[in-house]
Structures are given as C-alpha cells and as structure tokens.
Amino acid sequence: MRWSSTEVEACDAFSYWADVVCDTFVGVAVRPRPDAAFEGHIDTSVLHDVAFASLTAGPQKVARTRRLIARDDRDVLLANVQLRGRARLEQDQQVAVLGPGSMAFVDSSRPYALDFADDFSQLVVKIPRERLSHRSLSGATAVELDASGPGGIIADFLINLDRLHRTDARAATVLLPHAVDLLESALAWATDVELPPASTALTRERVHRFVRQNVTDPDLHAATVAAACRVSRRTMYRALADDGESLTGMIRRLRVSHAQRLMSAHPEYVLSAVARACGFGGEAQLHRAFKAVTGMTPGMYRSRCRDS
Template sequence: MATEDTGNWADAIRDALVACSSRPAKGEEPFAGRLEHAALGGIGLSTVVSGPQQVARTSRLIARDRRELLLVNIQTEGQSLARQDGRSATLLPGTMTFLDSTRPFMLEFSGSFSQVVVQIPRALLPGRSLVGVTALELDDHGPGRLVADFLLGLGRQRRNEPGVAAALLPHAVGLLESVLDLTTRDSATQTSAELTSQRIHRFVRQHAHDPSLDATGVAAGCGCSRRTLYRALAADGQTLTTLIRRLRVARAQRLLRDRPTLTLTAVAVQSGFGGAAQLHRAFQSVAGMTPGTYRAAAMDGEASPTVVGSEVR
C-alpha cells in the first residue's frame, strides 16, 4: 500500500507491524510512504519505503496493543537510529537490528529510507531475552549476511511468487535464532546456563509436535543431563510440561487460523496432542478459550497471532 497521510501511515504500521506513532521530519510535508506486507502462521514480512520521520512505540501504545513480537529490521537504503532500554544503534545499509515489541522503542530516520522488517511472535522464541536494541553489522561473508540475504530474497520473492515466499517464511525463525546466538556468543553477560536454556528452548520448539517428546529425549537432544534440563527451565520459571504445552497450543493456533477446514482431531495430532480432548484442555488452560472459539474469532479477524494467557505473559 502507499499513503500520503501520516495518520493513515500510522494505521498501516499498526496493522502490519505494531502500534506506533509516526511524525514526519520538519519541513518534509507532504508525507509519502509505501508498505508491503505478507504473513504466514503469525510470522510477518514487510517492506517499508518512506521519507524522514520519527517512529515511536510508547508504554501507552503497548498497553493498547499487546502483541509480543521480535522485530528484525534490515536496513537496505538510507540511515536510521534505533533506541531501546537506554541503548542505541545507528543503522546503515547492510545492518540488521532486533527490537522487542513488549518494551518502548524509537526509530529516527534522517532521510528517505527502505527496510525489510520480519515480525516473529515471541511465543516462537521462548527463553529468548533481549536487553535493549541489538544491532548486527553484516560483513560480506559472515552468517549474518547469509541470513539477511535470505530474508531480503524473501522480500523480493513476495512480489513475484507470494506463495513460495510464504512457504519459506517460517524457516526465518531458526535462522534468526542462530544469528542471535552468534551475536551474543562472546558476550560477558551471557552465561553457560543461559546458552543451555536457549538450546533447550530451541530443541523443544523444533520437536514439540512429536507426541513422544519427553525429558529424556530433550536432554539427549541438547547434550545435557535431565538434572541440568530441569534446572535450566526452573531458572526460567517454568517446567518442561508447561513449555511443551504452550508451544503445542501455539502450533494449534496457527493451524486453526491458516487451515479453517481442518478437523480438531487433525489439529490435535499435527500439534503433538494425543487427541481433540487433550487439545481442548491445553488450549483452554493456555489461551483462556476453546479451540472452536479461537477459530471463530480468527475467521472474524479478531484472534491474536500469538498465544495469549497468563502462562505466556
């Protein structure tokens, strides 16, 4: 879409990304911008082209729009400044930054710019904690460049073959997790326990649809003992059962939204539950509603793209 009005622009950002205020730079009227967006399973891919402006996500806007997302911004043209939690990063073409939608942030664009923005529900990244804005310079041969090129390629592919781009989009989650691990691997603030916790969460997310998944399998897959497994999860304030249930419900939500003709039994099986009754109990516990109610809300465009309920918040 294209817009010439800052009010419409803020609405477009809210619908495709998260609720933010937008203010053009002084002397830059009339305002012009373009935003293209595609989504699959709650993961979004947007291309933003616009003039100089200031974009802010405030505590008030967060209270009104509680979507919990990791926002991955890849600067392709122009320059911007990102601020969050007292930290800041200057973004030039070839820089990727990570922002947490659950905390206030600000983006300042000094001139015309373009970005590719990937929006990933935090429910798909359990155990991942970001402190302030995290920026990654993309050198010509590093892993960050490979991931950024993949995401930029998806942005181009979306225009030509949107179905193909949508099918590949979910693979962005694992790739971005790997990049985040690499950017923090040598950080003095990241302990061995934190790395173990991230490895456990990633393994469980990748295998939650397996109904036989248990502590023995997770520990073996992560190269740690059951005791270490339990201790790492306890430090995060949750149990393995809670984590698996939450991720299975997240998968069920995506199926309920994206495949409305799928039976509840099929949704249960593909999400890792033993049957429709088990799905119903877990869904009610995590999301605070039944699968049928959630599906009806999704068909009306009212369902949240991420798992909601006290266990996630």
Template structure:
C-alpha cells in the same frame, strides 16, 4: 499446514497531501504495532508499505520520508500479541534505541526490537526497510534482553541471515508456495543469530584478565610448593615474566603477596581442620620455609599468631579465601 495471506499495498499517494502523514501513522499501527509517529522532513511526506503474512510471520517492505517513531508503555498495553521485530535496512540510515542501547543501521545492517518494551526509531532522511514481525511464541521462550538495539552486519553471519530474509520476502512475491517451504529455515536462522548476538553483547574478558585468571589458578594449585616463584609461575602458565607481572598489576597485588595470602589462607584451614597438627607441619604443608616464616606472614595478614588462631584466643582478620 502452511497458510498464505493476501498481500496488501498501501501508500500515501492514495490520500490528499494534507492527510498523508496521519494516514501513514494509522497504516503503521495497523500493519506492525502501535506507535506514535512524527514527520521530521521539510518536503511533503510520502510513504509506501507492502505487507503479507506467512504462517503467522509478518513481512513488510516499506519506503518512507524522514520521521521519528516512538513506542510507549501505553501503546504496548494496547497490543495483545508479543513480537520480535527484525529491522533490516535496505536504503538510508536509522538510529534505533531500546533498553538504553542505540543502534545505527546502514544498508544491509540488521537489528532486533522487542515489542513488549518501549523503543524509538529516528530516520533523518528518506529510507527503506524490510521488517520481519515474528511472534515471540515461535522463539522457544528465548530472552531478548541482550540483543535489542544491537547493530548486526553488514558482514559475517548477520549479513547472510539478512540476505536470506530479504530474499525470502522477494520469493513470496514470485512463488508463495516455495517461500512457505523455506519459512522454517528463517525461524531457525533467527534463533541462531539471536544466540550469536547475545554472545557478542556479553563483554569478553581481556587478554590480561584471562592471563590473571590463569596465574591465580596455577598459584592455588601449587601454593604448597616452597620453590614457587615468578619463574616457576610464568613457566607453568606458559607466559613470560613480563606478561605475568602485567597481568597482576591490574589487581595491584604482586605475585609474592598473592602467594603469601593464599598460603596463609591454607594455613588457617589446616589449623582449624587438624588442631593436633604441629605448627611446623602446617608451615611445611603450606609452602613456608619454616615456622618463623609462617608466623611472620600469618601475623602480618591476620593480626594474630597461628597458635592463637587455632585456639580461638584472639580474633583474626581473615585473608581472602583460596
């Protein structure tokens, strides 16, 4: 059953000017999580926050003067609950740091913070935010390692989610019952955007790296073909010879060297797996033109001959595996 809580509004206007920031620091600790705050502006400090809780999820709309906020390990130990903090910037800018990453937030941008790890927030000018405080227990045990302090939006899916969360906070003021009915969708959207953020934070392989991987796979599958050359590989991989050579240049291993290395590796496997197989048959099965070519390539890469390698009479250097 959905449970509603009373909305609370607290402002530095309620206290003397000299006590404003100390009061604000206490309000933030009581409303969100324990932090250490320091005013950084020259003007008298002002802050205002409106907070409510809907089915265990906290919603805070706040406006404040410039400040720096730090959450340390000692402060983390003082809080018994673990939260995902969703920070949606609505005015001004912020710089948020956690897990050796930094996010700069402009209006309608969003980022995530893990309350169980230290972080720092810097607001150089007056600002406004919506902060959604989600218990980690509602997130199906999802790891936050790859998503903290990443800027999301203000475009694409992140913008849609941010707009929904801000709109839901406004809906709570007008119709709490309707807001409660929509709340499960908020959790689902957060799960989805966390997944997208984690995927975007993982470095994507470059086009060159993908081409190189495709070349290596093709050569491995066709290394027994004696006619394997640049034209055949390029055609088989659906790329130009220029793209082929550029992809392999990053490794510093030309195509001919790659083919020779993989053929020798396959020959080593055959020599040990089928000791009765004639050397000429080994050469043929591995794509070599004949035993002489096999001997030259084998000795060049392993320092010994195919026959000595098979009997174990000489110590061979193993080329990279297939």
C-alpha cells in the same frame, strides 16, 4: 497488500501513514519531519503467522511508549533489515545505527524509539514471540548485526525469501522454517546463548551463499566450500541434508543456470567458451550437466533461444 500515502490527499498523507504503520507492526507514535512533504508506502505479505513488510518512506520518528504498550500488547519480535538510508534504534538504553545491509531486533513488549533522519527503505519481519524457541530477548535488542558478517547472510536470506513469496508462495513456505532458525541464530549471538539447531540453518545459508558467489570457479568442491565456511565436511553435509539436494547437485544446477544466461545473452559464444566461463572442465562436462538438469542438450537449448 500495498499501502501508500499517495492514496489520500496530501494534507492527510501522514495521518494515514501513521495508521497503516500501527496496523502493520504494533501501536506506535509516528512524527514526520516538519519541513518536508511526506510520502511512503508499505508492501505486506504473511507466511503462516510470520509477516513481512517492505517499506519506503520519508524522514520520521517512531516511538513505542509504555502507555502504547498497555493499549496494544502484541508481543512480537521485529527484525529490521536496513535496505537504504540510515536508522537510529534505541531500546533498553542500547543504541544501534543501521546502514544498508545491517539489521537489528526490536522487542515490542518494551519501549523503543526509531529515528529516520532521511529517506529510507527497510524490510521488517514480524514474528510472534511464541514462534521462537529462544523466548528471552534480554540484551538482544538494539544490537546491530553488520552486513559484512553473519548478519549479512541472514539479511540476504530474508530479503530473498520476501521476494520469493511474491512469485512462488509454496516455495517460500517451505523455506520459512529456515528463516526462523536463522533469526534464532542472530538472537543467540546477541545474547551469548548456544542454539545448535539455529547454527545448522546458518551453516546451510553460509554454504549456499559461498557457492553462489564462487560457482564459476573450476576448483570449487566440497573441501574448499567447507574450509571457506569454517566447518567440517560432515557438518556441511548435515546442514544441507534438509534441502534434498547434494552439494554437487547444487553446484551443477547453478552452473547450468549460468550457462543458460550466457547462451541467451551471447549466442555467438562457442560451447567450449561457455563451459570455461561457467566453471565446467570442458564442453563434454557442460553437455552432461546441461542434459541432467534441463533434459535437453546445450545445442537444443540454443536452438530454442534462436527460435523465440
């Protein structure tokens, strides 16, 4: 569903927005910056009992007080991923300043305040407390997970899962447990608690991310991937087992996808050049991989592109 302040008269825009925020997340007090016209919209979707909300809005302050908690006792974890702009989060006398790509947790059972000084965009994932095996959030809130570290891996996964749900709900449902596991990993870092199942999910996503970023490297193989992700090959294979796709199969599939994009965008490229650009050892290897993944040869694919 999509909610937008432009659906009502300008004089009612912010009060409408405040109601939507409370309905989407939890009961809060919302205040606009007095010297600016306000506009905001929220896109929401729900995977089972986990809600995703992508919002873009103008400057505002949000506060959840003890009185509001007493009126609305929804007990959820809110994972806030900053997409654009900056946000200041304060809870339990801890402060986090979020920039694009970073994330932090909010515990709805305790007071908190969010301050957005400028226009911003966020993805907020709302998870019922009972869905988490690691129930205690003490010390986890207002702890920023930086975009350059493991927090960036988790943020990327959540952003892509939200996008996937809009186009392929079935695939997103299959991946949802991995998202919960990754959030458990983030909770573990914030509270110094060991969660072995969550670390498996993190290893899986770290491997996926490294392979996507380096898939055109002809020297990409199991040893280099495991070393880059700082795990043993055995740990890497165990983390990938739930995917039903081997590391070799994933690399081959991604290289073929890259080859398809190149061939569509540059029909003048000879196949040997396409093979080199995608990380294949040569034209013959490209031909075998392309046939295995797509069921057709590169030449057949190129002919279809020309016909279309």
